[in-house]
Amino acid sequence: MIPRLAAILGSKTKAQEMLLLLQGVKGVVRQGFYNTELPRVDRFCRENGIHGVRSTFKVLLSEGELYSNKGFRVPLEDPRQGMYFIYFSNDEQKAYLASYYELMSNHRELGLLLGYPPCCVDFFCRNFSERNTNLGLLSTNPLTNLSKRDQDCVLLSHFPCSSECPESMRLARTYLDVIQKADRGRAEEMIKILQC
Numbered sequence: 001m002i003p004r005l006a007a008i009l010g011s012k013t014k015a016q017e018m019l020l021l022l023q024g025v026k027g028v029v030r031q032g033f034y035n036t037e038l039p040r041v042d043r044f045c046r047e048n049g050i051h052g053v054r055s056t057f058k059v060l061l062s063e064g065e066l067y068s069n070k071g072f073r074v075p076l077e078d079p080r081q082g083m084y085f086i087y088f089s090n091d092e093q094k095a096y097l098a099s100y101y102e103l104m105s106n107h108r109e110l111g112l113l114l115g116y117p118p119c120c121v122d123f124f125c126r127n128f129s130e131r132n133t134n135l136g137l138l139s140t141n142p143l144t145n146l147s148k149r150d151q152d153c154v155l156l157s158h159f160p161c162s163s164e165c166p167e168s169m170r171l172a173r174t175y176l177d178v179i180q181k182a183d184r185g186r187a188e189e190m191i192k193i194l195q196c
C-alpha cells in the first residue's frame, strides 16, 4: 500500500498521509508538488474521489523546508521552479478552506483544519517567524521525533509543542496503528529508524 502510493506521490511520508486521509483518520492533508508531478497526482485524486485544490501561488523551497512553512511565494507565472501546494480532502469545502487559510497566512486556522493539536498550533503561532522557521525540537521520543524527516520517516506533520505532548503522542500512535495495518513492514522500519 505505502510503496504503491509513494510511487504516485513521491515519498513514503506523503504516501502515509494519503493513507490516513483515505482511511478517514485525517480530514485534510497538505503536500507540495512540482509541475511534472501534477498530472499523476490529479489522476490519483480523480480515481479515488479526493478533492485536490491547488494553491494560487508557487513556493520556492527545498523539500525539507516545506515542512517548516519556510520559503517564499511567487506568482504562478514566475519562471523559477516552485512547488504547488495541494490541499487534499474528501470534503471539497475543507480543501478550499485550507487553501484560503494558507493564502491569508492564517496559521492558526490552517493548523486546526489540518488536525494539529491546539497546544501545538499555539506553540507554532507563538514561536514561528522568518528567523525561526524550524521548530523541530530534539526528540528522544520516537512518536514525536521529527529528526528523521530527511530519511523520509516521520509520524507527525506538525511541530509538537514538546516531545512529550500527550495529544501529539496520541495522534502518532493512531497513525502508526493505521500504517501497521496497511503495511506491517513499513511500520517496523519506521519504529527502528525513529528510535535512534
Ligand SMILES: [Zn+2]
Pocket (backbone or CB within 6 Å): 117, 118, 119, 120, 121, 160, 161, 162, 165, 166, 167, 168
Ligand atoms: Zn502539543
